[in-house]
Amino acid sequence: MFGQNRDELRRFFRQAWEKRTQGLPLQPLEQLVAQVIELHPEYHRHLADERQLQRDFTPDDGETNPWLHMGMHITLGEQVASDRPPGIRTQYQQLVKQFADQHAAEHAMMDCLGVVLWEAQRAGSMPDEAAYLECLRKLSK
Known part of the structure; x- marks a missing residue:
C-alpha cells in the first residue's frame, strides 16, 4: 500500500503529515493517513524527528510503536470500507455505538x-478471519 519497507512507510506518513500541516492538497490515501495522525498528537514528535523514523520499537521499550498503531487504524478503516472480512462493518457499527466513540471502538478492535495477526505470523499462515470476527463479537457483549 505505502511501499515495501518500513522506511518507505514511515516517510509516507511523514510526507502526508507535512502536506496536511502546510495546507497542501492531499491524495485520498494521504488524507486518510493525515486524519489518523491528527487523532494521535502523542505521535507527532515521531514524525518530526529523523531519529524516530529510524527507531525500532520493541515490547521492552514500554512504548507503543506509533507506526504500527496508526497503521492498524488505517487497516481497520479499509476493512470497514470494503466489509472485508465480510461482517466486519456490522461489528464496527455495533462497537461504535457501544463505545459511543469511533476512536475508542477502533482501539478495542x-x-x-x-492477536489474529500475531497468531498468523507465528503459524506462517493467513489471518483467521472467523477468529477475528469472533473476537470482535465478544467485544460487543
Missing part, C-alpha cells in the same frame, strides 16, 4: 486484530 485493534486488540483483536493484533
Whole structure:
C-alpha cells in the first residue's frame, strides 16, 4: 500500500503529515493517513524527528510503536470500507455505538486484530478471519 519497507512507510506518513500541516492538497490515501495522525498528537514528535523514523520499537521499550498503531487504524478503516472480512462493518457499527466513540471502538478492535495477526505470523499462515470476527463479537457483549 505505502511501499515495501518500513522506511518507505514511515516517510509516507511523514510526507502526508507535512502536506496536511502546510495546507497542501492531499491524495485520498494521504488524507486518510493525515486524519489518523491528527487523532494521535502523542505521535507527532515521531514524525518530526529523523531519529524516530529510524527507531525500532520493541515490547521492552514500554512504548507503543506509533507506526504500527496508526497503521492498524488505517487497516481497520479499509476493512470497514470494503466489509472485508465480510461482517466486519456490522461489528464496527455495533462497537461504535457501544463505545459511543469511533476512536475508542477502533482501539478495542485493534486488540483483536493484533492477536489474529500475531497468531498468523507465528503459524506462517493467513489471518483467521472467523477468529477475528469472533473476537470482535465478544467485544460487543
